[in-house]
Amino acid sequence: MSRPASPGAPSEAHNVLAITPFRRLWISLVLSGLGDWLSLLALVSLAAIFTFDAPALVRYLAIAGVLAVKLAPAVLFSPLVGALVDRLDRRWTMVGGDVLRGLLYVSVPVVGLLAPGFALPWLFIAALLAEIVELLWTGARDSAIPNLVPRKLLGQADRLVLFTSYGTAPAAALLFAALASVSNVLGALVPSLASPEADIALYLNGLLFLAAAALVAGLQIPGHRPAKDTQSPTRDARILPSAVRGLRGAGDPVLLRGLSLGLVTTVVAVGAVIGVGRLHAEGLEAGNAGFGMLFAAVLGGMGLGAVSGPRILKLLGRRRLFGLTAVGAAVLLLFTGAVGDMVLAAVLALALGVAAGMAWATALGVVTREVEEEHRTAVHAHLNGAARLALVATAVLAPVAAGLVGDHALPLGPLTYDLRGSTVVLTVVALLGVVAAAVAHRQVNRDDPEAGPGLLPELFAALRGVEITEPVAEDDRPSGAFIVVEGGEGAGKSTQVRELTVWLRDQGFEVVSTRQPGATKLGMRLRALLLDRENSHITPRAEVLLYAADKADHVQQEILPALRRGAVVISDRYTDSLLAYQGAGRDLAASDIGDISAWAVQGLVPDLTVLLDVRPEEGLSRLGGPADRIESESVEFHERVRRGFLDLARKDPDRYLVLDSREPREKTTREIQKRVRALLPDPVPSGSEAVTGMIPVIRND
Structure with a gap:
């Protein structure tokens, strides 16, 4: 991002x-x-x-x-x-x-x-x-x-x-x-x-x-006089016009309203602390020293949050993080006004400032990513102007409201509770802020493209440093069938992909046959880069990322569109090759590669993976022409790859069909066809069934 x-x-x-x-x-x-x-x-x-x-x-x-x-x-x-x-x-x-x-x-x-x-x-x-x-x-x-x-x-x-x-x-x-x-x-x-x-x-x-x-x-x-376009829209001379100017046509109106409301909520919390901070600190018997600490904590926290905000909880969606920090600022204000200890109040004020600064930095990140470039300056100016006006208004009106409430001594049996106007104002502003921040959170996250299973699961995963990859739900799964053919070098994958493609098309299906890497423009460039023997300097981790980039582009550009229109997709290699070659072959952590590849392919899992098992010596002997960078690896490397494939098949037997590549080609083809029949969608669209009825299909053999 x-x-x-x-x-x-x-x-x-x-x-x-x-x-x-x-x-x-x-x-x-x-x-x-x-x-x-x-x-x-x-x-x-x-x-x-x-x-x-x-x-x-x-x-x-x-x-x-x-x-x-x-x-x-x-x-x-x-x-x-x-x-x-x-x-x-x-x-x-x-x-x-x-x-x-x-x-x-x-x-x-x-x-x-x-x-x-x-x-x-x-x-x-x-x-x-x-x-x-x-x-x-x-x-x-x-x-x-x-x-x-x-x-x-x-x-x-x-x-x-x-x-x-x-x-x-x-x-x-x-x-x-x-x-x-x-x-x-x-x-x-x-x-x-x-x-x-x-x-x-x-x-x-x-x-x-x-x-x-x-x-x-x-x-x-x-x-000389500077040109008007050199003046920043966030400078004081443009604050008021920018704040009152509407943002119609600048982007998603609900998103922008949510960002504006959330930012105003956070700066109102900061303004309330500034406005009543002096007499609130006096009520806590801290005087000017306490006021200085509150002031330094809340404004210093804002600076710290603004600088560190984009680096915190990187795996949590930016919209989620914005809503969370806006609500957090309001909740922290509630506790800041309620505690009776000056040191704890200063700590809470610091946390409040950090939350407000994070909200500001996150909001700018959302605007930069989701608002068109020609509108960003106006949106930034509007948010800055609205925040400045809210800060000034709250800092001025908060002490007025506290003065109208007054300070009271409430008898509680043998004890007396000092109810200060500053405490009442901080509490009321905090409660209103929680409601406003919750509304802002809902507006900002209404159509979040990064939304996952829920706020709490995503938050806990982000705290652990784990990204949630949400599998495709059954109701949302594309209507086509996805079949992958895997195997070591010389296993006969290309031949079986071709045979299966011809057979399915002969049955009336739309079939998309593809390979990885190399099915897209980006994939062709990556394939040339990855398989060129001159590129022996590519490190194993870089190799994983390059293959993952090809798969991400391949799934988005070719596979998902075909599946969504009901086609049968047959792929020569998929994520299993990444786990076998780069995981087992390069001796890298399979869990890390699994996380990367699952994220790259958006959690898309094949309906069937056909594994053509071949011994490395036999498979390599079938190759014609000069060997590429992967084919030229040692026999020990290819043996590790073979074991990696077989381990994957043992862990998920329902998805795998393991066949010995030494068997005759025709027998292997029949075994694949037998397994594939149960997976095939109806080649006749559901809307056409009422028309065809019981009319037999006529084929010209």
Whole structure:
């Protein structure tokens, strides 16, 4: 299965970071990203601390306000600044934006120290002004990148920038948690600090943004305007239009609705943790350190899941995996809100983030594989936009809902249970998420071409590393008959295939006689490759895969279509040869070869396998002309092959007819015809029986 490379994959990063101007810009973006995420954590913390003595509703509303001014402008107002950015110098817009943001964030703790009564209003004002400045900064960044990177590397640069924007979040959260862990020491040294870790984080922001500005100031960015097609559809300026734009005509509407619903469900779970995480951690007596750990766990988990998702449970269908991870994210949110231990809550938040990241990566893989290329960009943009809107809306509305619920102390006999608004919100969102994810799972897996016997059997098989090959069901089995003739070299297979073909056609059957390898265009090329004595370097495992490739193509192209229209298929060799020659002959594990061959032929088993047994010395002596690569193997090799065939026949006697090839050809032919008669379908279509009735068949002998 093909899949897109993970964002910022090391090989891609190395290629694009070899460009010195872009590498310098990227370092600046890393510093800015750290500063931006640190500011979010610090401002949320300060909002909670400034309203410490206020009612629960006020505290939650203060946090919701911070999240709204930090997250919403980038989604709602980015399209409005696009025209303005094009009129500004990109380099100096970025330099000025970094300097202004650094100063605004540093001013928050300064105002809190000098004018405590104005601290909370200024926090909102400074955060909003910083976000407005960031809109201009982001537009300048997006316009500058195409002028620093060659067109062929632009996709790599765009993915690296996107990865950097979100990848710095866990690092910033861990840094904030580390600052919070020593807050008591800092508070003792500087009692005037309202929240030592938050104040220090904002002062650190100033240094990060100033360093980022200094790096950009030395860049020479060309002034021409980039073409519109160089702009990524997932950048902020296109989030809102892409989210609301329909996807009619882009592919299976039920599948796309299921993917969109599942992704929205997972990001809603993440947004709920971000929205109520600060006061939820406080309820668990973990404060800012706990909030930092929750934030780092859920966002770091998302990154881990997005990178590792395509590599996890490879044998499970991608649609199945998507539905499973979407439901899993909702269930994990339920437990995250219910537990009363901070460490366990952080572990569950990490698992929640991993599930959400896996769902995202899996959804992109499904789109890449099942949506036509001309529609993929629009589908990716829509999914990204819908997810971003859902994340912002949930992060802002979750604390509002928690504030409306409030915190209550419920008497339970001699005990008291503290029911927090954050717990109620996480529980309700989780329960709704389970329902929504289940609906998404059903929609995505409605017509899954990879669907097997069921979710649990496939999941357990994938966990064991075993792929389920579902045999053809009796009701779905093709109406024709499938007969295979096997045997060692010189056994007379080709002669008996020809005799059987003529006899069956004489009886009025449609007969397709074929051989392996070599019945298809691909098979002819593989046959020439496999049997050429000059290719003695082919390793046994490679040989197995090449033969399996021929059989997969042969079954799909020739055998199954013929069987489905009611024909009799006679094949000179099939999977038994693979087990005998490459398994017994090459001394490879028969179980491994059996799994590979069963998957290649879609579980199709012959109705009858005729084995013409021949001693290697006698069979090889019958060959005319130069020996091919297989025929030229040693007598010991061919003896192992013979024993392999006979072992297969002993294990499945009902399917095999074993005949001695030393018997006269006519006798062998009669034995085969006698066994084949019982397998033959009716040569007269069932719909024609009413017409023919008892009319005898007239044959011209």
